[in-house]
Amino acid sequence: MQPLAAMTWEEARDAAGPASAAILPVGAIEAHGPHLPLETDVIIAQAMARAGATRLAARGSRVVILPPLTYTTAGFAHGFAGTISLRPETVTATLLDIAGSLTRHGFGMLAIANGHLDPMHLASLEVAVNAIRRELGLTVAFPNLAAKPWALRLSDEFKSGACHAGQFETSIVMAERPELVREAAMAALPGNPVSLSRAIRDGRTSFEEAGGARAYFGFPAQATAEEGRETVEILGAILDESVQAELK
Ligand SMILES: [Zn+2]
Secondary structure: OOEHHHOOHHHHHHHOEEEEEEEEEEOOEOOEOEOEOOOHHHHHHHHHHHHHHHHHHHOOOEEEEOOOEOOEOOHHHOOOOOOEEOOHHHHHHHHHHHHHHHHHOOEEEEEEEEOOOOHHHHHHHHHHHHHHHHHHOOEEEOOOOOOOOHHHHOOHHHHHOOOEOOHHHHHHHHHHOHHHOOHHHHHHOOOEOOOHHHHHHOOOOOHHHHOOOOOOEEOHHHOOHHHHHHHHHHHHHHHHHHHHHHHO
16 A cells, blocks of 8 residues: 555545545654663554554555654653654644544544544544534544553553553564664663653653653663564554554
């Protein structure tokens, strides 16, 4: 299956239709420890989109993968160099505009493959999803990995909340883009078991305040490409199932 950006407009016209799903990978440009690139969440989102699209296509669904949304709200990481953070209302407006174009051109559904879990970002996506359904009448699948039931399918480290640039995310980058992992730095990193989800509940608003002075949480030194490949399959299954649920 071809990515939308590589299609001609006539190919895109023929790919659209009521039974078609457009998958939007959503990531961020934000600090991910001393061992992972700023685009880590984009890499994760694109892997989720590809694995989900493969499953959907195998069922006979018509799927296109959109270019990723790489800029978003990243307030927790904003103190770290290289992080680019948009205002939440910019993110919501951008998603609404993308969905507006998809609706105009006859795509049947928007599916969001999101790899970035900053709470303000997730909130801006939720606002956008509700507005897209209400104002455009477009079906949207948005499995929020930070919430039930999807979070329960992911690793113990992820569920503990120590889930930023740790074993979970590092494993996926090792599987997808091994050349981007600074392996010597990774192997030397002590574990940081602080739960980001608990820190968020306690009102912290940055990685520094939460106890992540180098912008990572969890156990990056334990990451493996094998775990990353398994996780990508799970993420693909989650996207597939959430699309199926919207089609019913
Ligand atoms: Zn991340």
